[in-house]
Amino acid sequence: MRVLAVMITNTIKETGSRKPLRLWPAVVIVALMLLIWIGARIIFPEMSGIDLLGVVGGGLAIILWWLFFSRAPWLDRLGALGLMIIAVFVTSFFVHKSIENGMMGFMLPVYSIPVLSIALVAAVAAGRRLSTGARRATIVGVILLASGLFTLIRTGGITGDARPDLHWRWTETPEERLLAMNDPVPPPAPVATPETAPSIQPLVQPAAPTPEAEKAPEKRAEWSGFRGPKRNGVVPGLRIATDWSKSGPVEVWRRPVGPGWSSFAVHGDFIFTQEQRGEDEVVSCYNLFTGEPVWIHRDRARFWESNAGAGPRGTPTYNRGRLYSLGATGILNALDARTGAVIWSRNAASDTKTTVPDWGISSSPLVVGDKVILATAGVLAAYDINSGKPAWVGPAGGWGYSSPHLATIDGVTQVILLNGEGAISVAPTDGKLLWKHAWACDAIVQPAIIAGSDILIGSGSGMGNIESGIRRVSVSHSPEGWTASDRWTTKGLKPYYNDFVIHRGHAYGFDGSILACVDLKDGQRKWKGGRYGHGQMIALPDQDLLLVLSEEGELALIAAASDRFTELARVPGIEGKTWNHPVIVGDLLLVRNAEQMAAFRLSLQQ
DSSP states (O other), X not given: OHHHHHHHXXXXXXXXXXXXXXXXXXXXXXXXXXXXXXXXHHHOTTSTTHHHHHHXXXXXXXXXXXHHTSOOOHHHHHHHHHHHHHHHHHHTTTSOXXXXXXXXXXXXXXXHHHHHHHHHHHHHHHHTTSOHHHHHHHHHHHHHHHHHHGGGEEEEEEOTTSOEEEEETTSOOHHHHHHHTTOOOOOBOOBXXXXXXXXXXXXXXXXXXXXXXXXXXOSOOSBOSTTTTTTSOBOTTOOBOOOHHHHOOEEEEEEEOOSOOOOOEEETTEEEEEXXXXXXXXXXXXXXXXXXXXXXXXXXXXXXXXXXXXXXXXOOXXXXXXXXXXXXTOEEEEEETTTOOEEEEEEHHHHTTOOOOTTOOOOOOEEETTEEEEEETTEEEEEETTTOOEEEEOOOOOOOOOOOEEEEETTEEEEEEEETTEEEEEOTTTOOEEEEEEOOOOOOSOOXXXXXXXXXXXXXXXXXXXXXXXXEEEEEEETTEEEEEEEEEESSOOOSSSOXXXXXXXXXXXXXXXXXXXXXXXXXXXXXXXXXXXXXXEEEGGGTEEEEEOTTSOEEEEEOOSSOXXXXXXXXXXXXXXXXXXXXXXTEEEEEOSSEEEEEEOOBOO
């Protein structure tokens, strides 16, 4: 009470002999905040989120200025700060769920610091020559307006650099526009008689197969699933025209698609992908050459989180006439690839007693012999491809978003997985642990198999105790057992969720939002250049080329040469944030994101 009385007394004295506000420090801080927000990503492209840290730090500096160096009356200082806190608290009850849950629930309080601090400076500057009552009313009004702004917006998630994708709250999402189109869709796929009781009941209704689906030839898949037959993002035996100013990609078709970060599997005349349609998680089949829908399978499930949005994360896998898909909540389906009919269905999350991770189950199934193998948040599991019965569950490995990777080391077939504890390898027949290598990593990107018994693993965020960079691990086998030891680790390439490719003794990938090349002999970075956001790529080894799909949906050709970065061509592709992996089948390039998908015809080299 005594302190409060002193403050009131001082305020009364200041009213009669108040010094002018010291405004210039706040103006300087605001200018620095704007420079940081605009320029930090350009100057420090490797440091994702440094722009946000800079403006939050600037907002805190403004609060310190206001409390201790502004010369404002103490009643104004404490009143404005208290109003800001109350305004954010009240606003939290009215914001859109994407703001409420954004950044793991910290989006509103974190962004309120710079926004309301800048609003305070603007109000103080505008009202500095007004009467006491008018000045205080101005501060109150501007703070309330700035806080209320958060109730008028939503996000479509965040970018790879952790910036929110902002939209007015009342605008439709791409998914809502798709659902409102009344786009003709084929009837639900028929239900095949399962050989064992499913662990979930799929949402399907009997329907006749479509004529298009009956024509699907039974031959080896051109692109069996995630990142191709070897899951390495490499397309051998293809040579394309590189002068895109004269013979660039030609759009064949384009259509809206439900949200999801799935890529494609391709077999014959048909492509398969996963998407979200309202409350249904969907596995869908389209015509490769027209983009027209052929069949659709629905499961009553919806996964959504505020950073990446709604929809499945995995890519379906084609194998011997069947399609295997894993949804973001753990629904595992075996479908007839011709008709979409359900052969069997399980819930892998329930079977492995796994809690769905924060960003959803993201694994793409892998077929090895008579097993379909998948990962649920860092835990491998296998099912019999004929009956759907669980075959084995691998060792616990914490969290993870990577997919199982088939390899043969020292003549032994094995399945490798990155999880939160590092890399593990198991026998595909029984899930027995062969070896493991400890390295706290993101566990998102695929490992790469190099030099026979060496593997390359990567990690990008570097948050908390998570490492960043790529590491070369040597795996050896002796009568005493398996060993896996690191040869080198480099921070010259730090892949986050953007897979890298291997070509002629070098790794090419995204170091943050910029491409980089690393020598596999010693991990030394050879070059870094080209800004493509957090995109994905494919290697065309016959031409020493990289085909890059940028985060903004652009298409680019890059020379896969270790001496320097060279961009050969860059053209528009699809619209919207694009994290999905591209696919090349023959002369067709398939791309998609959470809003649309398209096919482009590539001119072949004569």
